Amino acid sequence: MMDFEKVNGLIPFYENLLTERQREIIKFYYYEDLSLAEIAENLDISRNAVYDTIRKTAQILDRYEEQLHLKRDYETRETAYNRLLDHVDDEGRKILQELINREEEI
Incomplete structure (x- = not known):
């Protein structure tokens, strides 16, 4: 996964470009410091689905920054x-x- 601080810094600039689910999961992980298992339990999805969403969303945020430079x-x-x-x-x-x-x- 991408550097924690880097992703955390990108969220305020691009969170409105994410889906509601991506935003929810990424905020649980980066802002509320919940584990993958805790997020999975809260949202009634698999731990792997949480991991994949976090990984993909971090890549999306990085791509937005590469293109938009906000x-x-x-x-x-x-x-x-x-x-x-x-x-x-x-x-x-x-x-x-x-x-x-x-x-x-x-």
Whole structure:
């Protein structure tokens, strides 16, 4: 399976592109730290079905990032905003902070 932290970082950017079932399983595994057996029991499916869904969904998330770059671009903008904060006056900081807050809402 893909790196845990990598997948965990991609979920917020692409979760709405997943099916409801994929989203449910991936959140149980990555956010709630449930085992494959616990997820299987909760959803009344096989442990193997849970494993396959997690593996395939992680690949899907990785493919989305390779094509859309939402996470990478967000991190690039965030770095630029933070660098700018050191070089602007109070009014500029206020405007940059509004931009940062708006990014986080999306």
